[in-house]
Amino acid sequence: MKPSELQGLPSRFLTRYFLMVLTVLIMAGLVSGQLPAYGKGDAKELVRAAMDHWRGLSSYSEMTMTIHRADWERSMSMRAWSEGDKLSLVRVTDPKKDAGNGTLLNDNDMWSFSPKINRIIKIPSSMMNQGWMGSDFSNRDISKSTEILDQYEHSLIEQKQIDQHTVYTIESVPYEDAAVVWGKKILIIRDDYVLLEEQYWDQDGKMVKSMRATEIVEMGGRTVASVLRMSKLDTPQEWTEMKVSYIEFDIELPKGIFTLSSLRNPRQ
Numbered sequence: 422m423k424p425s426e427l428q429g430l431p432s433r434f435l436t437r438y439f440l441m442v443l444t445v446l447i448m449a450g451l452v453s454g455q456l457p458a459y460g461k462g463d464a465k466e467l468v469r470a471a472m473d474h475w476r477g478l479s480s481y482s483e484m485t486m487t488i489h490r491a492d493w494e495r496s497m498s499m500r501a502w503s504e505g506d507k508l509s510l511v512r513v514t515d516p517k518k519d520a521g522n523g524t525l526l527n528d529n530d531m532w533s534f535s536p537k538i539n540r541i542i543k544i545p546s547s548m549m550n551q552g553w554m555g556s557d558f559s560n561r562d563i564s565k566s567t568e569i570l571d572q573y574e575h576s577l578i579e580q581k582q583i584d585q586h587t588v589y590t591i592e593s594v595p596y597e598d599a600a601v602v603w604g605k606k607i608l609i610i611r612d613d614y615v616l617l618e619e620q621y622w623d624q625d626g627k628m629v630k631s632m633r634a635t636e637i638v639e640m641g642g643r644t645v646a647s648v649l650r651m652s653k654l655d656t657p658q659e660w661t662e663m664k665v666s667y668i669e670f671d672i673e674l675p676k677g678i679f680t681l682s683s684l685r686n687p688r689q
Contacts (some may be wrong), residue, residue: 464575464591467610472506472570474614474643477670479504484665488556491658497554506570508679512687513554524553524560525684531560534684541681550602557630557651557661569606572599587612613644628654641668 480503487496498515512523521536524544531544549561561568572595579590593606607620607628620631630653634646645668652660677683 464577464589465570467577467589467614468575468591468593468608469570470614471608471610471616475616475645476503476506477641479672479674480641480668480670481672481674482665482668484663486554486556486558487662487664488554489660489662502674502678504674504679510679510684519554521687522554523684523687525679525681527679532681532684533560539685541685546600557653557659558632558663562632562651568601569593569608572596572601573606583611588617615644615646617646630654635662636664640665641670643670 480501482501483499484501485496485498487494497513497519499511499513501509501511503509507526507528509526510523513519513521521534523534525532525534529546531549532541533544534541544560550559552558553560553562573593574596576592576594577589578592581588589610589612591608591610593608595601595603595605603621604624604626605622607618607622608616609618610616615634615637618631618633620628622628630651632649632651634648635650636646636648637644638647639645640647645665647665649663650660651663
């Protein structure tokens with residue numbers, strides 16, 4: 422209806438007309454930046470779905486980590502188990518000199534074991550963001566920690582279509598009293614809950630490092646990122662790549678696997 426055609430119409434008709442137009446715009450996602458499919462209040466649920474998609478109710482995986490530096494490169498093979506969002510165990514299997522090194526996460530507590538010194542060491546919270554085994558992945562990254570769900574507030578800031586998928590960009594800002602190191606994180610999640618990228622920003626609003634999915638495949642009955650690369654912006658020639666070769670989801674795990682005894686004396 423043209424503006425000239427609206428003149429002289431009863432006010433109640435005009436009200437109904439504009440409400441109808443507003444409804445159409447909202448459904449199209451064009452009012453106040455409203456996003457279809459997921460609203461702004463659903464950002465946390467998107468993050469949770471991505472975490473659950475990767476971890477499953479339980480999981481077992483085999484992977485290789487490659488640490489690349491300008492003058493050297495080394496690789497380690499690992500096995501990992503997880504259950505829910507509070508339990509995980511990672512154990513190095515190769516090379517021989519590193520075999521047996523392990524990391525256990527139980528709730529918010531984390532321990533590491535080194536067969537060379539035959540000691541279990543509890544990792545203090547101050548070291549959770551330090552590199553795991555000299556890599557660009559932190560202890561927290563390796564443990565598949567879901568800290569981001571509890572310590573950050575999430576906002577859906579962008580949505581676009583890429584390769585027939587809807588891709589959501591989420592800004593995660595820590596709560597004022599959160600004991601975290603990052604000023605914010607930016608997560609890019611596909612509509613099948615594959616985490617395409619996670620950016621780490623410091624307190625001054627500068628991006629420090631990012632983790633990107635470089636390969637996505639069908640594995641373990643679902644679509645997963647099989648290769649993840651972590652790199653720092655100030656040293657782009659250095660990176661750490663995690664390549665998953667095998668994964669199972671929602672399986673029955675051995676009893677007692679997430680214990681200090683299991684960490685020290687592997688029976689799996």
